[in-house]
Amino acid sequence: MGMESKFIWKDGELVEFEKATVHMLTAALHYGAAVFEGIRAYHTAKGPAVFRLREHAERLIKSAEIFGFLNLQYSADDVSKAIKETVKANGFDECYIRPLIYLTAGAWNLNIDAGKAAMMIAVWKWSNYLGEEALAKGIRANISSFTRHHVNVSMTKAKIAGNYANSILAKTESVRLGFEEAIMLDPSGYIAECTGENLFLVKKGRIYTPSAAPVLEGITRDSIATIANDLGYEVIEQPISRDQLYSADEVFVCGTAAEVIGLCEIDFRKIGDGKSGRITHEIQTVYHDAIRGKIAKYEAWCDYVG
DSSP: OOOOOOOEEETEEEGGGGGGOOOOOOOHHHOOEEEEOOOEOOOOOTEEEEEEEHHHHHHHHHHHHHTTTSSOOOOOOHHHHHHHHHHHHOOSSSSEEEEEEEEEEEEEEEEEEGSEEEEEEEEEOOOOOOOOOHHHHHEEEEEOOOOOOOOOTTTTOOOOOOGHHHHHHHHHHHHHHOOSSSEETHHHSEEEEEESOOEEEEEETTTEOOSTTTTTOHHHHHHHHOOOOOOOTOOEOOOOOOOHHHTOOOEEEETTEEEEEEEEEEEEEEOOOOOOOOOHHHHHHHHHTTTTTOOOGGGEEEEEOO
Protein backbone atom coordinates (compact mmCIF):
# COMPACT_ATOMS: atom_id res chain seq x y z
CA MET A 1 0.00 0.00 0.00
CA GLY A 2 1.65 3.23 -1.15
CA MET A 3 1.02 6.34 0.95
CA GLU A 4 2.49 8.81 -1.51
CA SER A 5 0.75 11.97 -2.63
CA LYS A 6 1.69 15.31 -4.14
CA PHE A 7 1.10 17.43 -1.05
CA ILE A 8 0.61 17.21 2.70
CA TRP A 9 -1.09 20.03 4.56
CA LYS A 10 1.17 21.19 7.41
CA ASP A 11 0.24 24.05 9.74
CA GLY A 12 -1.66 26.08 7.21
CA GLU A 13 0.18 25.38 3.98
CA LEU A 14 0.49 22.63 1.40
CA VAL A 15 3.98 21.13 1.51
CA GLU A 16 5.48 18.80 -1.07
CA PHE A 17 5.23 15.19 0.10
CA GLU A 18 8.98 14.68 0.51
CA LYS A 19 9.38 17.90 2.52
CA ALA A 20 6.61 17.20 5.05
CA THR A 21 8.87 16.10 7.91
CA VAL A 22 9.28 16.53 11.66
CA HIS A 23 12.43 16.44 13.79
CA MET A 24 13.49 13.19 15.47
CA LEU A 25 13.13 14.90 18.86
CA THR A 26 9.49 15.81 18.39
CA ALA A 27 7.76 14.84 21.64
CA ALA A 28 4.84 13.11 19.91
CA LEU A 29 7.20 10.59 18.34
CA HIS A 30 8.54 9.55 21.74
CA TYR A 31 5.39 9.62 23.87
CA GLY A 32 2.49 9.04 21.45
CA ALA A 33 1.29 12.53 22.33
CA ALA A 34 -1.02 13.12 19.38
CA VAL A 35 -4.64 12.71 18.33
CA PHE A 36 -5.86 11.77 14.89
CA GLU A 37 -8.79 10.82 12.68
CA GLY A 38 -9.28 8.24 9.95
CA ILE A 39 -11.55 9.56 7.20
CA ARG A 40 -12.40 8.44 3.66
CA ALA A 41 -13.31 10.31 0.49
CA TYR A 42 -15.25 8.35 -2.13
CA HIS A 43 -16.04 8.73 -5.80
CA THR A 44 -19.59 9.92 -6.43
CA ALA A 45 -21.54 11.15 -9.44
CA LYS A 46 -20.82 14.71 -8.21
CA GLY A 47 -17.10 14.16 -7.76
CA PRO A 48 -15.16 13.11 -4.65
CA ALA A 49 -17.06 13.41 -1.36
CA VAL A 50 -15.69 13.10 2.16
CA PHE A 51 -17.89 10.84 4.28
CA ARG A 52 -19.22 12.52 7.44
CA LEU A 53 -16.50 15.14 7.33
CA ARG A 54 -18.04 17.46 9.91
CA GLU A 55 -18.40 14.72 12.52
CA HIS A 56 -14.80 13.61 12.01
CA ALA A 57 -13.48 17.18 12.24
CA GLU A 58 -15.45 17.79 15.42
CA ARG A 59 -14.19 14.56 16.97
CA LEU A 60 -10.58 15.47 16.14
CA ILE A 61 -10.92 18.77 18.00
CA LYS A 62 -12.77 17.08 20.86
CA SER A 63 -10.04 14.41 21.09
CA ALA A 64 -7.42 17.16 21.37
CA GLU A 65 -9.40 18.85 24.13
CA ILE A 66 -9.94 15.57 26.00
CA PHE A 67 -6.22 14.81 25.77
CA GLY A 68 -5.47 18.21 27.27
CA PHE A 69 -4.42 20.53 24.45
CA LEU A 70 -5.36 24.10 25.41
CA ASN A 71 -5.94 27.11 23.17
CA LEU A 72 -5.96 25.21 19.87
CA GLN A 73 -5.49 27.52 16.91
CA TYR A 74 -7.73 25.38 14.68
CA SER A 75 -11.49 24.82 14.80
CA ALA A 76 -13.59 22.03 13.28
CA ASP A 77 -14.41 24.41 10.41
CA ASP A 78 -10.69 24.99 9.81
CA VAL A 79 -10.05 21.23 9.80
CA SER A 80 -12.90 20.57 7.34
CA LYS A 81 -11.72 23.28 4.97
CA ALA A 82 -8.10 22.09 5.10
CA ILE A 83 -9.11 18.47 4.44
CA LYS A 84 -11.08 19.40 1.32
CA GLU A 85 -8.21 21.62 0.17
CA THR A 86 -5.74 18.74 0.58
CA VAL A 87 -7.91 16.19 -1.25
CA LYS A 88 -8.48 18.66 -4.09
CA ALA A 89 -4.79 19.61 -4.37
CA ASN A 90 -3.80 15.95 -4.72
CA GLY A 91 -6.44 15.24 -7.36
CA PHE A 92 -7.70 12.06 -5.71
CA ASP A 93 -11.12 10.73 -6.63
CA GLU A 94 -11.05 8.31 -3.69
CA CYS A 95 -8.61 8.37 -0.80
CA TYR A 96 -7.93 7.83 2.86
CA ILE A 97 -7.47 11.00 4.94
CA ARG A 98 -5.31 11.27 8.07
CA PRO A 99 -5.40 14.54 10.06
CA LEU A 100 -3.08 14.59 13.07
CA ILE A 101 -2.70 17.11 15.90
CA TYR A 102 0.60 16.42 17.62
CA LEU A 103 2.74 17.74 20.46
CA THR A 104 5.89 19.52 19.38
CA ALA A 105 8.34 22.18 20.58
CA GLY A 106 9.24 20.85 24.00
CA ALA A 107 7.13 18.94 26.56
CA TRP A 108 9.99 16.63 27.59
CA ASN A 109 8.82 17.00 31.18
CA LEU A 110 5.64 15.04 30.26
CA ASN A 111 3.53 18.17 30.74
CA ILE A 112 1.40 18.89 27.70
CA ASP A 113 1.29 22.58 28.65
CA ALA A 114 5.06 22.80 28.16
CA GLY A 115 4.68 21.94 24.48
CA LYS A 116 2.85 23.26 21.47
CA ALA A 117 0.22 21.75 19.18
CA ALA A 118 0.90 21.37 15.46
CA MET A 119 -1.35 19.87 12.78
CA MET A 120 -0.88 17.99 9.53
CA ILE A 121 -3.22 16.33 7.02
CA ALA A 122 -2.13 13.54 4.68
CA VAL A 123 -4.17 11.77 2.01
CA TRP A 124 -3.41 8.66 0.00
CA LYS A 125 -4.97 6.01 -2.17
CA TRP A 126 -6.30 3.07 -0.17
CA SER A 127 -8.51 0.09 -0.93
CA ASN A 128 -10.29 -2.01 1.69
CA TYR A 129 -8.28 -2.30 4.90
CA LEU A 130 -8.93 -6.03 5.38
CA GLY A 131 -8.87 -7.00 1.69
CA GLU A 132 -11.48 -7.25 -1.05
CA GLU A 133 -12.11 -10.96 -0.46
CA ALA A 134 -13.10 -10.20 3.13
CA LEU A 135 -16.09 -8.17 1.92
CA ALA A 136 -17.73 -11.27 0.49
CA LYS A 137 -16.46 -14.10 2.67
CA GLY A 138 -15.77 -12.50 6.02
CA ILE A 139 -12.66 -12.89 8.17
CA ARG A 140 -11.40 -14.99 11.09
CA ALA A 141 -10.86 -13.42 14.50
CA ASN A 142 -9.92 -14.44 18.02
CA ILE A 143 -10.39 -13.06 21.51
CA SER A 144 -7.15 -11.27 22.29
CA SER A 145 -5.07 -11.92 25.38
CA PHE A 146 -4.72 -8.13 25.62
CA THR A 147 -7.47 -6.15 27.38
CA ARG A 148 -8.82 -2.89 26.02
CA HIS A 149 -7.90 0.19 28.09
CA HIS A 150 -9.74 0.84 31.34
CA VAL A 151 -11.65 4.12 31.05
CA ASN A 152 -9.54 5.65 33.81
CA VAL A 153 -6.23 4.37 32.45
CA SER A 154 -6.59 6.27 29.20
CA MET A 155 -9.24 8.40 27.55
CA THR A 156 -11.20 5.87 25.49
CA LYS A 157 -13.39 8.50 23.80
CA ALA A 158 -10.42 10.22 22.19
CA LYS A 159 -8.38 8.90 19.26
CA ILE A 160 -5.06 9.34 21.03
CA ALA A 161 -2.08 7.98 19.10
CA GLY A 162 -0.51 6.38 22.17
CA ASN A 163 -3.68 4.35 22.82
CA TYR A 164 -2.99 2.35 19.68
CA ALA A 165 0.02 0.55 21.15
CA ASN A 166 -2.72 -1.55 22.76
CA SER A 167 -4.18 -2.31 19.32
CA ILE A 168 -0.77 -3.07 17.81
CA LEU A 169 -0.03 -5.64 20.51
CA ALA A 170 -3.39 -7.34 20.00
CA LYS A 171 -3.43 -7.26 16.19
CA THR A 172 0.15 -8.51 15.85
CA GLU A 173 -0.53 -11.40 18.21
CA SER A 174 -3.67 -12.41 16.30
CA VAL A 175 -2.04 -12.23 12.87
CA ARG A 176 0.88 -14.33 14.11
CA LEU A 177 -1.65 -16.89 15.33
CA GLY A 178 -3.24 -17.03 11.86
CA PHE A 179 -6.26 -14.75 12.36
CA GLU A 180 -7.07 -11.54 10.52
CA GLU A 181 -8.38 -9.53 13.47
CA ALA A 182 -8.44 -9.43 17.28
CA ILE A 183 -11.48 -8.91 19.50
CA MET A 184 -10.63 -7.17 22.75
CA LEU A 185 -12.45 -7.48 26.07
CA ASP A 186 -13.02 -4.59 28.45
CA PRO A 187 -11.52 -4.72 31.97
CA SER A 188 -14.73 -6.39 33.24
CA GLY A 189 -14.42 -9.23 30.73
CA TYR A 190 -17.15 -8.15 28.33
CA ILE A 191 -16.67 -7.58 24.60
CA ALA A 192 -15.31 -4.10 23.89
CA GLU A 193 -14.19 -3.67 20.27
CA CYS A 194 -11.61 -4.83 17.76
CA THR A 195 -8.23 -3.21 17.20
CA GLY A 196 -9.67 -0.59 14.86
CA GLU A 197 -13.36 -1.45 14.49
CA ASN A 198 -16.58 -1.52 16.48
CA LEU A 199 -18.49 -4.80 16.68
CA PHE A 200 -22.11 -5.93 16.19
CA LEU A 201 -23.76 -9.32 16.53
CA VAL A 202 -27.05 -10.58 15.10
CA LYS A 203 -29.31 -12.96 17.02
CA LYS A 204 -32.85 -13.91 15.93
CA GLY A 205 -33.18 -10.82 13.76
CA ARG A 206 -32.03 -8.35 16.42
CA ILE A 207 -28.71 -6.52 16.33
CA TYR A 208 -26.61 -6.04 19.47
CA THR A 209 -23.54 -3.93 20.08
CA PRO A 210 -21.38 -3.45 23.20
CA SER A 211 -22.14 -0.62 25.61
CA ALA A 212 -20.60 2.71 24.66
CA ALA A 213 -18.74 3.34 27.94
CA PRO A 214 -15.51 1.35 27.26
CA VAL A 215 -15.27 1.84 23.47
CA LEU A 216 -14.50 4.54 20.97
CA GLU A 217 -17.94 5.57 19.72
CA GLY A 218 -17.20 5.22 16.03
CA ILE A 219 -18.75 7.46 13.42
CA THR A 220 -19.16 4.40 11.20
CA ARG A 221 -20.77 2.65 14.20
CA ASP A 222 -23.33 5.44 14.34
CA SER A 223 -23.89 5.23 10.57
CA ILE A 224 -24.47 1.47 10.74
CA ALA A 225 -26.92 1.80 13.65
CA THR A 226 -28.87 4.41 11.66
CA ILE A 227 -28.94 2.25 8.54
CA ALA A 228 -29.99 -0.83 10.52
CA ASN A 229 -32.84 1.06 12.18
CA ASP A 230 -33.97 2.41 8.81
CA LEU A 231 -34.00 -1.16 7.48
CA GLY A 232 -36.32 -2.13 10.33
CA TYR A 233 -33.84 -3.81 12.67
CA GLU A 234 -33.74 -3.11 16.38
CA VAL A 235 -30.24 -2.20 17.56
CA ILE A 236 -29.65 -2.90 21.24
CA GLU A 237 -26.66 -1.56 23.15
CA GLN A 238 -25.74 -3.76 26.12
CA PRO A 239 -22.86 -5.70 27.69
CA ILE A 240 -21.94 -8.73 25.53
CA SER A 241 -20.03 -11.81 26.71
CA ARG A 242 -17.62 -13.75 24.51
CA ASP A 243 -19.89 -16.84 24.47
CA GLN A 244 -22.70 -14.69 23.09
CA LEU A 245 -20.45 -14.11 20.07
CA TYR A 246 -19.94 -17.86 19.64
CA SER A 247 -23.71 -18.50 19.58
CA ALA A 248 -24.61 -15.52 17.37
CA ASP A 249 -26.26 -15.95 13.97
CA GLU A 250 -23.94 -13.31 12.52
CA VAL A 251 -21.12 -11.08 13.74
CA PHE A 252 -19.75 -8.10 11.84
CA VAL A 253 -17.36 -5.23 12.47
CA CYS A 254 -17.24 -1.72 11.08
CA GLY A 255 -14.92 1.24 10.87
CA THR A 256 -13.75 3.91 8.45
CA ALA A 257 -10.90 1.75 7.17
CA ALA A 258 -12.63 -1.66 7.35
CA GLU A 259 -16.07 -0.35 6.29
CA VAL A 260 -18.43 -3.33 7.04
CA ILE A 261 -16.93 -6.83 7.31
CA GLY A 262 -18.47 -10.08 8.55
CA LEU A 263 -16.70 -12.43 10.95
CA CYS A 264 -17.02 -16.00 9.72
CA GLU A 265 -15.09 -17.60 12.60
CA ILE A 266 -14.13 -16.63 16.15
CA ASP A 267 -11.71 -18.70 18.25
CA PHE A 268 -11.99 -21.61 15.77
CA ARG A 269 -15.78 -21.59 16.16
CA LYS A 270 -17.84 -21.12 13.02
CA ILE A 271 -20.26 -18.20 13.22
CA GLY A 272 -23.64 -18.96 11.63
CA ASP A 273 -22.99 -20.86 8.42
CA GLY A 274 -19.35 -19.81 8.33
CA LYS A 275 -19.61 -16.84 5.98
CA SER A 276 -20.93 -13.29 5.99
CA GLY A 277 -24.63 -13.43 6.84
CA ARG A 278 -27.70 -12.07 5.12
CA ILE A 279 -28.21 -9.08 7.44
CA THR A 280 -24.51 -8.24 7.30
CA HIS A 281 -24.66 -8.17 3.50
CA GLU A 282 -27.85 -6.11 3.54
CA ILE A 283 -26.30 -3.43 5.75
CA GLN A 284 -23.01 -3.63 3.87
CA THR A 285 -24.76 -2.97 0.55
CA VAL A 286 -26.66 0.07 1.85
CA TYR A 287 -23.53 1.46 3.48
CA HIS A 288 -21.51 1.14 0.27
CA ASP A 289 -24.22 3.00 -1.64
CA ALA A 290 -24.51 5.67 1.06
CA ILE A 291 -20.80 6.52 1.12
CA ARG A 292 -20.92 7.11 -2.64
CA GLY A 293 -23.93 9.43 -2.52
CA LYS A 294 -26.34 6.98 -4.14
CA ILE A 295 -29.05 7.18 -1.47
CA ALA A 296 -30.85 10.50 -1.07
CA LYS A 297 -31.70 9.83 2.58
CA TYR A 298 -28.01 9.72 3.48
CA GLU A 299 -26.62 12.27 1.05
CA ALA A 300 -26.12 14.77 3.89
CA TRP A 301 -23.33 12.45 5.08
CA CYS A 302 -21.37 13.24 1.88
CA ASP A 303 -19.37 16.47 1.86
CA TYR A 304 -18.47 17.18 -1.75
CA VAL A 305 -14.95 18.40 -2.35
CA GLY A 306 -15.72 20.29 -5.54
